[in-house]
Structures are given as C-alpha cells and as structure tokens.
Amino acid sequence: MAENRMEKIVALCKRRGFIFQSSEIYGGLNGAWDYGPLGAELKRNLKDAWWKAMTQWRDDILGLDGSILMNRAVWKASGHEATFSDPMIDCKTCQGRFRADQVASTPCPQKPSKMVTACGGELTEARQFNLMFKTYVGPVEDDRNLTYLRPETAQAMFVQFKNVLEVSRKKLPFGIAQIGKAFRNEINPRNFTFRSREFEQMEVEFFVRPSEGKAWLEKWLTDRIAWYESIGLPRKKIQVYDVPAKDRAFYSQGTYDLLYEFPFGAEELEGIAYRTDYDLKQHQAASGKPLEYFDEETREKFIPHVVEPSAGVDRTVLALICEAYTEEGVTDEKGNQETRVVLRFHPRIAPVKAGIFPLLKNKPDLVEKARALAADLRKHFPVFYDEAGAIGRRYRRQDEVGTPFGITVDFETLEGAKEGPLAGRKDTVTLRHRDSMQQERLAISDLLPRLTAALG
C-alpha cells in the first residue's frame, strides 16, 4: 500500500513535470534529479518561504551565499576529510558496492528479489568510504590543488563568521542563513529524491552566549515545527527525535531530528543541533585567525556557541508532495464514479496559483476575455491558461498539480450573471476551489484582492 502510494507519487512527478531523472535520455545519473517546470516553482516557493522567515521577517539573522568550492583547509579543520565517511562493503561475486549498515535492505543487483545479505554473494569486511566528491582547482592535478565539493553549506557560515559580524555590527544572539547545493557521494542513493548525491540545504548557524545554548535549542525546535506547519506539513506527521548522547557528535550538547512520515517510513527532514563552540574553535585553531566575539557589556572575549537548524530542500519538497497527494472517489458530470487525484498544497507553496479557462475554445469572445484576465493576473502570481478539452478535464488537470483556484470565463461573463447576488452583472467569473470543488460567482474586479489574501 505505502509502496504503491510512493510509486504513484513518483509517476505523477514525472508525468506532470515536477521531477525528472537527470540526463534521462542517457540512462540517467544515479542520485541526481532535475526539477521540471512545476517542481522548479514548488522548490522556489519553499526556499523563498524559508528565506523570508529566516532573514527578512526577523532582525537577528543575515543571509550568506557562499561558494561550493572552498579551500581544502576548511574540510581538514572541520573534520570532514578525516571522518566524513560511511562503512562500505564489496560483494566479491557481483562486484557491487554497498553501504554496510544497509545491506539488509538493499536489493542485490543480480537477484533483485533478494537483499544483499541473502543473495549468496561473498561479502568483504566493511571499510570506510569518504563521501566527499573530489576535484582539482587550477591547471595542475596534484595534491596541492585538490579540494572537494562541499558536503554541507554550514562551513561557509563558520569561516565567514568574523566578516559577517564585522559588516553587520550585530550583537549576540544572531545568526547566518544560507541556501545552497551540497554533494555527498552516497554509496547507494535511495528513496527517489530523498537520499541523492546532489541536493540542496537550508541552514542557519545561530550564534549565542554559551549559557544560552540549551534554551535556544528548545526555542529553535518550537520555531521550526511551527514553520513546517505554516507551509502545510501537519504537526501530527512530524516526529521529534531527541538524539541520545551516545549517538550525537561528541561536541554536541543536544540534537533534535525532525522526521516526516513519508510513505517509505519516518525519515529526517531537519536536524537541529547544539554544536557548542566546536566549529569556530576548530577554524580558529587551524587558520590562526581569531574567531572570537567581544562582549561590550561584560568586556569578555569568547567563542560563541552555535545552534544549527539544518533542513533539506529536496526532502521537504518531497514531503510536501507526499503530504499533498490525495485520491478521492468523486462523481463526474455524467454521474460516473471516478478517482480524483489532487495535490492539496498550501496555497503559499503551490507552483501555480490559478488556472484560467475560457468555457469553450471556439468562442473568440470567451477566449479573448480569458486571455486578457490571465495576462493581468500573471503580473501578480503564476497562473496557467488552458483552453484544451472539456472544462471538467481542465479542472482535474489543475487538481492534479495542486492549483488552488480555477477561474472560468463563461457566457454569463459576457452577458451578465443569471442568478445570485451578482445577477445581471457583467464581467463576473466562476471561482472554483480545488479542495472543496465548490464554485462561486465573483466579479473580475474582486479576483485579485481575494486571491492575494488567500495566497498570503
């Protein structure tokens, strides 16, 4: 059932242009995905919502947009070069390579009905495989020019801490926010876009006084859950996992994982980690550059502590799609039972805000009016104009991609509304609501304020 649901979601994503396999015509690239027209908009809306909530709407967080390629010294100091690895085993029979802690749930490439632990192949001992992608910067391929694609966006915020502090003149507590691509050479990518090799992160490093770290960890936990609710992930589908000390990084004084109940199980959307002063201390020691904060009130110099809410963009996009995906039995215009597929996106993150339809394609007056309305509304938000096929089918096509509103230009628009409070009035349209499928008559002049308020 859950598997079936996931298959349907993946098929919808491809069919309607949310997510394609990268380089699909060449057989793809394992662990890399492209967002199609609707997926690109959905992802943009998600990132915009996060960025606004983190920077514009508050006074204490500043944005940063750092490079993917950084000096290798960053990854030595952060510990990634030495320890950012997963245990890997080889199968001597099929030559496959697998994550050692997942062999019981990874299908054998040669006997897909069996898992790697049960297919009979002879396995090597596990050894550590570093997940950072290597490359060489500059025209000489030698060790001095080696670096990595960043495996997380966080480090730029630590190494630029002092610059940001100086240009912003901020006092503690304050944070740095960043959205960007990161790369991990996963041994076995899995679960559609959930665990991929190229992905995007939304991270805040929030710098605080050491005595206030634990309180801020709790505050961020509350804030982040509320934010997920604001974009349409209900509280009851989010699990909070209080990571026990033995499973945390040695320097962490507390970590919460926020898990969403995907069809393939509850998996992490975001980690909120109280990282103490570990990162800044490491970089101060390795670079020889002071990364301290001077407290003007107490006249003390110290390295701030940090709380890091770190969210996955692609995982959240996938959670939004999974949460929105609904099948329901409905009766069509001819009285037949059928299944309606609808993505119940929060209007704030829906990729298209309104579908605009002339009732009939072959009536120039209707078409002209509907096109003019579309041209007018698209100045304010993304709309989709569609004149092809029966109006019921056009509604369904927009339901399936989560468009919250349908606007139909019909003969009453031209001739005057037949009934209701607007009876006799021209320039009215039908406004159809995606979730309830209810329709109401509305003056064209009332559309923009009405929709703008609903899209908030």
Place this chain on the structure above:
Amino acid sequence: MAENRMEKIVALCKRRGFIFQSSEIYGGLNGAWDYGPLGAELKRNLKDAWWKAMTQWRDDILGLDGSILMNRAVWKASGHEATFSDPMIDCKTCQGRFRADQVASTPCPQKPSKMVTACGGELTEARQFNLMFKTYVGPVEDDRNLTYLRPETAQAMFVQFKNVLEVSRKKLPFGIAQIGKAFRNEINPRNFTFRSREFEQMEVEFFVRPSEGKAWLEKWLTDRIAWYESIGLPRKKIQVYDVPAKDRAFYSQGTYDLLYEFPFGAEELEGIAYRTDYDLKQHQAASGKPLEYFDEETREKFIPHVVEPSAGVDRTVLALICEAYTEEGVTDEKGNQETRVVLRFHPRIAPVKAGIFPLLKNKPDLVEKARALAADLRKHFPVFYDEAGAIGRRYRRQDEVGTPFGITVDFETLEGAKEGPLAGRKDTVTLRHRDSMQQERLAISDLLPRLTAALG
C-alpha cells in the same frame, strides 16, 4: 582612474558585506567568491527579476532546475569533452601556468610589475587545457564513473527538451529557462568576480521553427537590452557586438554579445546565440532518443532551432554595483565639504529597501515607535533598523549600500508635525530619498502604499 575606481568598489564590497573572498581565513580559493548579507540579497533580487520576466510574466517559457552533475555522455555529445578548452602555456622558469592568449596582460607571479611575456621566463608551446572540473560519481574511481561539473546550465534544457514538451503540451515557439551554478576551471581567473571558476548563469533555450530563427534572434536582442535597462543598466553603457561568422561556433547563424562598460573595460554580460538545431541534433544522435517536434498543422516532424540568451549572474551583479557606485561632493550639517559614496541601485534590485531610524537612541518612545514600524514594514520588504550614531551618519551608511529610502521617527512623530500640510498631525515621519537627499513629511499610514509603488 578606472583602476582606482575598481579598487574602491572591491573595497566597498568587502567592507559592507557584498562580496568576500571564499575561505578567506585560509587564504581564499582562487576564482571563488562568497556573497555576504547584502550581496546575497542583491543577487536574489536580480535572479528573481529575471525569473519573473522569463517565466511568470509570459506564457511561452517554462522553468527548469537541473542538476550540476550529469551523465558524462551529455558532455561527449555536446562537444565539451573534446573541445571545451583554452590554450595554456607553462613558464619553465617559475612553473606558472597561463592562458596563452592573455600572457601579454597577465602579471608574472615572481615579477608582478612585468607581464608574463616580458619577465624573461622561458615559455613552452601552447597546448589545449580542458576547462571542465572532473569528479567521480559512485564509490569506484574509474573511467566509467568519471563525470564533470557542468560548465554551463544549457545542456539540461536540451536533454530535457522532450520531457518538458510532453508535460507542458506547448507549441512552438516556446522556451525553457534555468538559473544555476556552473563551473569552469579557468587557467587565470581575473577582474574580481567577473571571471571566476564558480559562477551562476541565467539561460533560456528558446525553441522555434527553422524559418523563424533569425527573426527571434533580433527580438531577443531587443528584449534583453530592455530588461537590463529595467534593472538599472542604461542603454548607453551597453554595447552590442555582432559576432562575425568567422568568430562564431560553426553551427551558429548569428550571435550578439551584450557588453557592459566595466571600469576594467567593456566585457560580456550576455551572449545571445542562434544555435540552429545543433544541440538537439547532437543529443538525438548520441542518445538514440527522438528529440523532434511534431507540428500538428503541417503534419511535419522536425528538430526545432534554438535561440539562446545566456546571461551571467555574477557579472550582472558586478555591473549593477559598478553602475550604481557614485562619489559626490556634499556639505555636511556643520558646513564641511565631504565626499558622499552612494550606490544608486534601482529600487527594484536594492538589497535593503528602507532604513528605519529613531532620531535618538536614548529616548525610549522614539525607539519603541521606530522598532514597531520596522517590524511592520519588514513583513513586506527587507528593511534595516539602525539606532547607532548621529542621524547624518546613519543616512550615509545606508547611502553607501544603496538603500533607496530612509525613514526617521522624531519628536514630531510623537507630538505632531510642526509645519506643512500635516501640521499638528501625530504619527508622521521623515521620508528621505537616497539620490536627491530630499526629505518630506509623510503619515505612517501612507508609507506602505508609497514605498510599495516606488519599489514595483
């Protein structure tokens, strides 16, 4: 003079948090830059303006957000693996490597006052150096797993052409738009962020009937120049270079370069290339997958032609900063002559829209009122609250980062305006205009509509 101007701009970018050297505390990484708080906002505003103009505001272009890592077959078919290279020479004396066509303008690393051609070092013959960054995807570092960081975003739009066509049901002419990072292992990065190794592109692939290619090339030229004007780059600073046939790619039937007059010379912001059917043809042949378009009217199948307007994000950000940078002699409050540095950004792309100031920091009523106003306005656009120092200095600080409006809460706000049309009225503020430095009295309730209209 021009050099001096560029030095001042680079210094301002660092000092005020537009652009930092990547990994600066470790000595940087040549050709990689980080956008600080103000730079990140400026870049976002630029990309948003482009994305809206290309997708939301028109009916014929769809967005895509493709991966940076693609199947190596893409780069074989596109020709990049064989030919995406620059001529490189080595100096046998200092071991430096240089772009052969730039040695006359590249300083010698050991004798910086001389250029490489004149320092006396013995140079090798030029040979081709491929500019793509290599990496290995998956746990085995062998030739089968080799691929590249994309050197341009364009290819994803070609290889996904059929998918986008199918999900969108578009008819020719239509386009695909994408913004994203690309990487080129430049032998000698130069001119600040202008020629870097990691950069961002904004590209459209616009697919047309073969007979309409030349007309669309002209139309795109006009449209793109108008767009640069709409974000604040004046027509007179943009040069159009009609690339002669001998300097174009062999398949191109016309290419225009748009150059902006930077302090370091006129350099390319965007290339608009009529690429014919070259790219789709290459990928169809290499992948064996049909990439044709079926014209329902003429019942013909053909490979569409493409016109590609390809813009550099970082270059345009730099052009906007260079264009905005102004020094002017002004008289301060005490009658002294001083130099005012002001970034005259178009309000649409300015990183901060309004500075909000209580006249005095030590008057709780003023501070409370100003803070409340800031909290209210930041729901709508980015604002900056500042209470530190003399009001004149606070204005100057915002002038220097291009904030178009300054709003000051003073005693008249609390007690009633002393003069003018609002005399006697409470809850008014001073609105100061960045460019003219003129001030006017405005009711707080009129601020939001007034500013929203101006920021449009």
